[in-house]
Amino acid sequence: MRASRSISARALGPDGARAIARSLPEEVPVAITCNGSTQAVMMCTPSDLEDFATGFAFTEGYATPSQIEGIEIIEVAQGIEARLWIEEEAAAALGARRRAMMGPVGCGLCGIDSLEQALRDLRPVSADLSLAADDAAGAGEALRAHQPLHDLTQAVHAAGFFMPGQGIVLAREDVGRHNALDKLIGAALRAEIDPACGAVVITSRVSVEMVQKTVLAGCAILIAVSAPTAQALRVADAARLTVAALARGGRIEVFTHARRINEGAVDVVA
Template sequence: MSATSHSARGLALGPDGAREVARTLPEEMPVAITVNGSTQAVMMATPADLEEFATGFALTEGIARPDQIERIEVIDLEQGIEARLWVADEIAEALGARRRAMLGPVGCGLCGIDSLEQALRALPPVGEGARFEMAEIAAATDLLRDHQPLHDRTHAVHAAGFLQPGQGVVMAREDVGRHNALDKLIGALLRAGHDPASGAILLTSRVSVEMVQKTVLAGCATLVAVSAPTAHALRLAEGAGLTLAAFARRGAVEIYANPTRIRRRDTDVA
């Protein structure tokens, strides 16, 4: 497997003059997701946790559930990496309408979708989900910082984490792309036998449409982010019954949708 980071030297310029600096940079490379030999997507991603990435991507993009995947192979090639999924032939044949053939920039999880209907697909309602104390949610993204070793080395990657009531952050994954990190986390949870409905997903990014879509399709009922949601992401969360918390940092949080899963002692809004 390829390295996840790379050392580089640069020249820092400032009021006091110039000095040489050494930095650790995150690695990114094209990762192709193939199903029965047919490419479904090519994403720029951090070359780690790729079996989990493929599993989570397959679920959240409507390709296949984990129990429908017969095997996964991760193959290093000269041009990049292939994560090869093998499923029953009838599943592979049904993928034509959802096929992507693109190079996805790390900031966009929807690039390459070939219809507006696919981009804004209807979401199923989430289940009851887990319940949390407000203090747990407000502290969650700060706790996530202890699970970001690649960020500590590079200061240039996103993370997605999983918070369980009374247990803190029990799992996290990192990637240069925020949606890639989320797919990796979802795949890791499913492969480890953790039910996404038993906790909340944490993000070190804004909440865009695809982050809400992936969270809901994974079966998780609460999404917590360090930054803001987009207006349409909020509308999707409201419609699906997803609890959406934003600006969670330094012991404070703002709840924008379906707040009933978060208990708080005071019931008055200042």
């Protein structure tokens, strides 16, 4: 299944009307199954689904990469199944956060069983990483060079992994911002890249779940093009995660644990 499709439309404007073809992202239901049992159904862009399944299973507490024995991506009449085969010990522990839902784009908390699961306990980040202020401020623009599906469709989010001295070394795209981050985390884990060695960069706002997934991955810095929510900052502060947001036009605002961003020549708005 392709990640995008060309759709016919009519363009209307001051210069009149004309027929056009517009490339738009696909959005399909993807069922995450573990040992034959469906755990979640998310609306996703049908690309990099092995990465998505790995990252989603890890950040949702289903299984670590070492507990995943195999992955199958199967196209079915209703959508796509991402079939994970995991160790029995991990399979037995799934009941604590079982999901059975159809998540709309951008909604990562629908279907959880309790309020306690929405604000789950996080182990504080211990990674000792720092970035120059100009690198942090330019990370969002650096990610733009790794967004081919966005360039084609203007309708998807991206998440990238920025390493000091190397720039963006991995990037993934999806119609859902949570899905893009799960894909990125899964790609890093499958490539055996230590998330503690770099920063996560996202094109969306910083929500609670984006903070949770970044912390669970072991990454110490989250950089965003858009703003954070107040609750996301409370969670980030408690988890010792550095949140730097509104990375636009060579400027950035650091909200939590600013010691990891080395101030320099960047003119940060007060």
